[in-house]
Every structure is written in C-alpha cells, then in structure tokens.
Amino acid sequence: MHFRPLTAFLLLLANGPLVAQPAAGRSITLYSQRHYAVDRELFRQFEETTGIAVKVEQGDTEQLLQRLAEEGKHSPADLLITVDAGAIWEARERGLLQAADSPVLRTNVPSALRDAAGYWVALTKRPRVLVYHRERTRPEELPTYESLTEPAWHGRVAVRSSASAYNQTLLAGMIARIGEPEARNWAAGVVANFVRVPVGNDRTQIRAVADGQADVALVNAYYLGLMQNADQASVREQVANLAIVFPNQADRGTHVNLSVAALAKHSPRPDLAVRLLEFLTSEPAQTALAANNYEYPVNPRVVWPDNLQAWGRFKEDLLPPSSIGFYQAQARRLFAETGWP
Ligand SMILES: [Fe+2]
Incomplete structure (x- = not known):
C-alpha cells in the first residue's frame, strides 16, 4: 500500500471521509498527535466495516490536553492518541482519562x-536509532x-x-537506566559534538547525513x-x-x-471508541502500521512485514509511560543546563 499524504489530505478536505456524518448517526472523535497517511487509511477501513465515522482533531500535547481540560464534561473527544509515552502519563496525571476494559485489547496487546488498570494501550513501538552513510561509516x-x-x-x-518529546523521552529513559549524572554527561557530550545548532525535525537530520553535512x-x-520509500524518486535516491x-x-x-x-x-461514546482501539491493535491494522509507517507492532501475533525484517530483530529498552513521565521534567532541566536548545 502506498499513500500520498498530500493528496489524501486534500481528498479528506474535499470528501470528508473522516468527518462525522450525521446521517449515519454513529461517530467518534479522536484528539490525535499522529499525522500519518496510514492512519487515515485505517480510519477509512474502520468506517467502511463498522459504519462508525471517525473524526480527527490534531494538535500537539499541550494543545490537546489543554483542550480536554477546558472542555471538561462537554468535550466531544472519545480518544486521546499520542506519539509519545510521556504525554499519556501527563494526561492521566491531569485526570483527563478513564479506564477502558476489553478482553480483545487484553488479547491483542501484551501486559x-x-x-494494568486500563488507562492506556500502546498502538506502536518506535525505536530511536542512529542513521549513518554506508560509504563513510561502519556500524x-x-x-x-x-x-x-x-x-x-x-x-x-x-x-x-530538545523541545521534541522524542528527545525528552530518550533522555528521561537514560535517567531511569543510568542515573542523572551519567545522563547529564551524555547530553553535554552530544552538545559538544553537534554539527550545528539543532534545526528542523528528524527528516532534516537524516537529510544532513545524506548531504554529507553530518x-x-x-x-x-x-x-x-518513510524516506527510503517516498513517492518522490529524488527523496528515495x-x-x-x-x-x-540499533544502539x-x-x-x-x-x-x-x-x-x-x-x-x-x-x-460520549466509550463503547464505539473501544471498538476502534480493538481494530487498531488487530493483526491487519498492526500489519498496515508496520508495512506503511515502519512502526513496530504491539500485537505479538503479527508477522513483521519485509521492511522491518530487513532491519532485523533488536533488543528493546522499553520503559512504561509512568517512568518516562516521571523523569521527563528532569530531562528538560538537563537539556537546559547542558545548552541543548
Ligand atoms: Fe513522528
């Protein structure tokens, strides 16, 4: 499956497949940080098979959590979906979540x-890795x-x-594993080796290696x-x-x-929302997330698609959202102290 994000987005605006259709009468609303083409395709499939329309409101952690807090019991949101473990801990700390109980979820996703109490379920696993150029570096x-x-x-x-939650969570994990002094030394050591003051997103950093700048x-x-399989040949090349x-x-x-x-x-519709969670953690949806977005499945019955098999199995350092959330504020302080902007 190949999706063209921009085209899909424009189609979305034109036809509104994710917009709740009053005629159908059954719809759910997601507050989501995710911004990937595969999600839109999965929601379309869910809508097609269940008749439940999926409306998506996007935003960053602070926007979505603040909105949930301000709307209170009048919030239209059924589900919160984050791209970072720490954000879900924060949502729970602020009293913005409720527990979901579903035997299907317990079957689809390992404990x-x-x-344990049903307040969150992981949708995908996302390793933070090192990318190098084969002609200039040996692994x-x-x-x-x-x-x-x-x-x-x-x-x-x-x-x-360091404004990126991906970096904050990485450093929070290091504090948990190797302690604050070592984590601080690591951040300071990376700052000392910066090729430039941090700019752009993860794709920008990959391009810097491709261009020979880093x-x-x-x-x-x-x-x-995603870049190795981009629609544009120039990006693939x-x-x-x-x-x-995998470090x-x-x-x-x-x-x-x-x-x-x-x-x-x-x-407003917890029963329908749980059905979407059951669908997203099912084998077909998990396979689609892995095959199209290169994220790792949480459902252990999923056979890894070829693209993940090619990268190979690796040992994971996985921390629960509670640990990540607990150390994230400390991580932000270490970034500030070590001059990682
Ligand atoms: Fe991302």
Whole structure:
C-alpha cells in the first residue's frame, strides 16, 4: 500500500471521509498527535466495516490536553492518541482519562504495553536509532548512544531540538537506566559534538547525513523507512546509501518510545471508541502500521512485514509511560543546563 499524504489530505478536505456524518448517526472523535497517511487509511477501513465515522482533531500535547481540560464534561473527544509515552502519563496525571476494559485489547496487546488498570494501550513501538552513510561509516563505529559523545564524533552529530518529546523521552529513559549524572554527561557530550545548532525535525537530520553535512543522525527509525520509500524518486535516491544502527545491543537495548491511545475521561461514546482501539491493535491494522509507517507492532501475533525484517530483530529498552513521565521534567532541566536548545 502506498499513500500520498498530500493528496489524501486534500481528498479528506474535499470528501470528508473522516468527518462525522450525521446521517449515519454513529461517530467518534479522536484528539490525535499522529499525522500519518496510514492512519487515515485505517480510519477509512474502520468506517467502511463498522459504519462508525471517525473524526480527527490534531494538535500537539499541550494543545490537546489543554483542550480536554477546558472542555471538561462537554468535550466531544472519545480518544486521546499520542506519539509519545510521556504525554499519556501527563494526561492521566491531569485526570483527563478513564479506564477502558476489553478482553480483545487484553488479547491483542501484551501486559507490558498496556496499563494494568486500563488507562492506556500502546498502538506502536518506535525505536530511536542512529542513521549513518554506508560509504563513510561502519556500524561498528556507533555501538551505543554514548558513542555520540566521543571525540571521534566532534562536529559530526545531527539531532533536533530538545523541545521534541522524542528527545525528552530518550533522555528521561537514560535517567531511569543510568542515573542523572551519567545522563547529564551524555547530553553535554552530544552538545559538544553537534554539527550545528539543532534545526528542523528528524527528516532534516537524516537529510544532513545524506548531504554529507553530518555523519550521524539520532532519529526515530520510521522516518528513514518513510524516506527510503517516498513517492518522490529524488527523496528515495537521496537516502539510498543510509542505514540504521540499533544502539546499545550489548547492554540495556535500544530506546523504544510508544504511540499510545487512551479513553478520554468524558468520552460520549466509550463503547464505539473501544471498538476502534480493538481494530487498531488487530493483526491487519498492526500489519498496515508496520508495512506503511515502519512502526513496530504491539500485537505479538503479527508477522513483521519485509521492511522491518530487513532491519532485523533488536533488543528493546522499553520503559512504561509512568517512568518516562516521571523523569521527563528532569530531562528538560538537563537539556537546559547542558545548552541543548
Ligand atoms: Fe513522528
């Protein structure tokens, strides 16, 4: 399956397949941080098979949580979907969620990837990896995240701003695993090796390696997958010689963040919302997320599609949203103290 995000978006505006249709009478509303073409295709399939329309409101963590808080019991939101584990912890801390109970969810998703009390369920796993150029670097030169702080990598490391939840969650995970002093040393060491002041998103960092401006990028793996399979031939060619290292395979494993869904506290249609969660964690939907968006399935019965098989199995460092959330504020402070803008 190949989707063209822009075309899909324009079609969405024109035909409104995700807009609740009053005639059908049954619709749910998502507050979602996700912004991927595969999601729109999955919602369309769900709508087609169940007759339940899916309306999506997008925003960043703060926008969505604030909106839920302000709307209170009048909120139209049924589900909150985040691209970061920490955000779901924060939503729960602010009292914006309710528990969902579903035997299907318990079958689809292993206990480590959902809340024991039902307050959240992971939709995908997203490793944060190192991307290098095959002609300039051997993967053995980048065994760990800590490699990025070595003198050999001075002026060669591309990474986005610490405003990104992906970086905050990575550092929060390090604080949990190796303690604050070591995590601080790591952040300071990466800052010392920046190729430039952080600019752009994860794709920008990958392009810097492709262009020869930088030699290693710290990014979420699916962005390389999306660029390697982009509709535009120029993008595919640009990244053709780039490859991935899953760091820290000899010790704690590669940091894995989660895209997470949760039932909103005042969901008007919790029964229908849970049906969407059951669909999104089912084998066909999980396969589509992996095959089209290069995210890792949470449903253990899913056979990895070829694109993930090609990257290979790896040891995961997976922390629950509660740990990530607990250390995220500390991570933001360490970024500020070490001058990572
Ligand atoms: Fe992303």
